[in-house]
Amino acid sequence: MTAFLLQRWSEISWQFGGAQLLAMAVLALWLWAIWPVEDVKALLKDKALQTRLLLAIFFVNGLWLIDASITPGIHVHFLGLVTLMLMFGWRLATLALLLPVAFFATFMLKLPLDFAIYGLVAIALPLFLSYVVYSQVFKYLPHHLFVYIFCGAFMNAFLCIVFHILCWSTWLYFSTDYDWAYLTDNYLLLIPLLAFPEALLNGMAVTLMVVYRPEWLYDYSDRTYF
16 A cells, blocks of 8 residues: 555656746635635534535545546546535635645646646636626526526536636647647547536536525525526
8 A cells, every 4th residue: 555655646746837836826816806705704604514515525526536537638527616606606616626626636637736727727717607607697597497507507517617628728738749639639529528417417416406405505596586
């Protein structure tokens, strides 16, 4: 066991450059700008909410570990971000998901100092996009349960993972030797295989909570959607 752990540890690269430093600064600035003051206060006072958040983080971490590594840097896994956004709000979800990002960057990417880069691409930007989509759905579409589940969860999750893959592909294009044709054939081509299951996963999770645990959803109300 010790030899196995030492071998795994030796595979981790601690290379550090200007891109990582810039990403850390941008991520720190982003967290400062969106810091969920009221949500953090509510979290500290609510034991049940703390438990749900820890379980959600554990679930997402496990989901990301079901990862199909094609070639170095190209990783294929589901995200589950929209479900957490609808459960805890996008600001608190961004903060909480830094833990799975740190774990994934260290043990899956084997580049722990890429933590900030993956944090921006994997959670910060997709979660913000998910919030924008959800807010526009709430603003312009009828307040109906089907709209909440299909547009706010299912389609939102579809767009979220597509955006994530496009962002990560762009980073790989500029930071590695992969050209765009290679990324298209080996990564972007997988979008349909990932996007529909991602949408289904989040849609089913939100549907179950609407039926059995509506109080777990951040701003869901039966009076609004029924």
